[in-house]
Amino acid sequence: MSDDKSAAAYWAANVRIIKICLVIWALVSFGFAILLRPLLQMLPLSIGGTDLGFWFAQQGSILTFIVLIFSYTWYMNRLDREFGVDEE
């Protein structure tokens, strides 16, 4: 990459998507599964005899993590091509 502006823009776009992913990462684990669990318990939702917070703590967060990593990978592959920094 020769153009400094394009390098800065590529990095800024990367940092932005990282921030979005980390917000979701924290929301499903520290949020839904731990700190916000009392809020989820007030919802009239029940899964297998318990609340959504318990599901997020034991399964939902892990499933979300997997989706997050593959989404990030897909997005970054597109970004790499867009900025011409992908590997041949």
Added chain:
Amino acid sequence: MSQFTLNLLVVGGSFALYIAIAIWARAGTTSDFYAASRGINPVVNGAATAADWMSAASFISMAGLIAFVGYGNSTFLMGWTGGYVLLALLLAPYLRKFGRFTVPEFIGDRFYSQTARVVAVICLLVISITYVIGQMTGAGVAFSRFLEVDNTTGLLIASGVVFIYAVLGGMKGITYTQLAQYCVLILAYTIPAVFISIQLTGNPIPALGLFSTHAESGVPLLTKLNQVLVELGFNDYTGHHGSKFNMFLFTMSLMIGTAGLPHVIIRFFTVPKVADARKSAGWALVFIALLYLTAPAVGAMARLNIITTIFPAGTTAEPITYDERPDWMRSWEKTGLLAFEDKNNDGQIQYYNDNSDEFASIAAERGWEGNEMVTFNRDILVLANPEIAQLPPWVLALIAAGGLAAALSTAAGLLLAISSAISHDMLKSVLTPNITDKQELLAARVSMAFAIALATYLGLNPPGFAAQVVALAFGLAAATLFPALMMGIFSKKMNTQGAVAGMLVGLLATLLYIFTYLGWFFIPDTNMLANSPDNWLFGISPLSFGAIGAVLNFVVAYVVMRITADPPEHIQELVESIRVPRGAGSAADH
């Protein structure tokens, strides 16, 4: 065929497979030895990473940890998987682009300082050596349990096998054996779980069974479990009975610690491209999740199974008598991991929570004089699963091979991290920079042999604190290596002084906090404060301190960086180059 012969055949067969792989995947160069010449398919690397990551603790102990606490110990599930998001987003792609062989190598080169390199080597050695002790003792226990040899012989056989494939094949040999070990351990873990799930809920997928209806009672499995636990004076399974703050901090420490463990990070140096490093982290988590989604189901179902076995007519009715206990209890009593004591001499087994004040009056009313299942080692849950579910003997043999695969695959990854830190970072980079590739390869093999000897010695003479060291390893990885690596990538201006000060403060603060409550070097009775929530600083448990150590590291590094000189121009250019994927192929041949 007897159970013993079957165990011997299955375990022996799996070992023969590992050795055959080692002979096929010999290492010819240092690039082979340290990074499998960066030719590993990202999906294969994902499976190898999963085996590398899932230790004897994940395989044998995790289901039990969750079973006996319930919701509160979901921290392990989230903490040990959430770290992979950090790895994929913040570290793996850039470290792969950097294109070297070890974690201290990145820290030393990026912070243009031998001091930084040596501090990183020290952190790596403390983390990896404490971690490997648990794997070696785990392998020894699995051997003595299933193959009727004594602990020492078992440990020596295990070391011998690791020696063959790690010294011969280095990273290349370790990668392909880890792939095979992943297949063995995941089959061993899921087969009994599927049968137990079918028996209890009719659902063949344990992760779904956990949230299904309990076939016998017609209510959801978790509702049934909560009900029987409360009826015996225990805390309910799905409720939280601890501090939310510590649950948050502990999960955070495990996540950051996971992302900072050197033996996991170096696995991402083996793939051909930067894009592969991202993808590989995703696959690693898929393979890990296959076990981690099954483990909480195994935990909950096994706990319910034990209670319904002891109270066949319901927890409000009479329990079974001691003479009626099932065969698996009889066989595990012989190991001492399960023990009963008839405290009120009525011949029955009363299993309940005798620490609950509220339940004491009910217990007294029923003529109970204390919990009579006096010992129940939580590791039994996974190991005895095939017997509890009355599965054929070959499943038990598979569990033996699976437990060994989990311990050996993690041990091999750790040993490689240790030996490459010695041969590559200490010898090649600091002490004897002029050695040739051939000499370095020999040095790497000798260091590996030395690391195996050390691990075997520590496995035979475990320094009585094996249980606490895992907390230490995660805490230190979180407080030292992770922040240094992340700042090296995300801050162009971070300099030697900042990084070294940050790592040292993170290291010392975490050690000091853990030693204050758990004793200096874990020696009993040398702790300065009792390890109880009233004494903890702001109520922070020593196990959860890694996240605080990481924050201290970041803050100190930032402040020191502001008052010292900027890094040289070529270092800032280096940071710019690792941020873009193009050119990773050429970096591979460096």
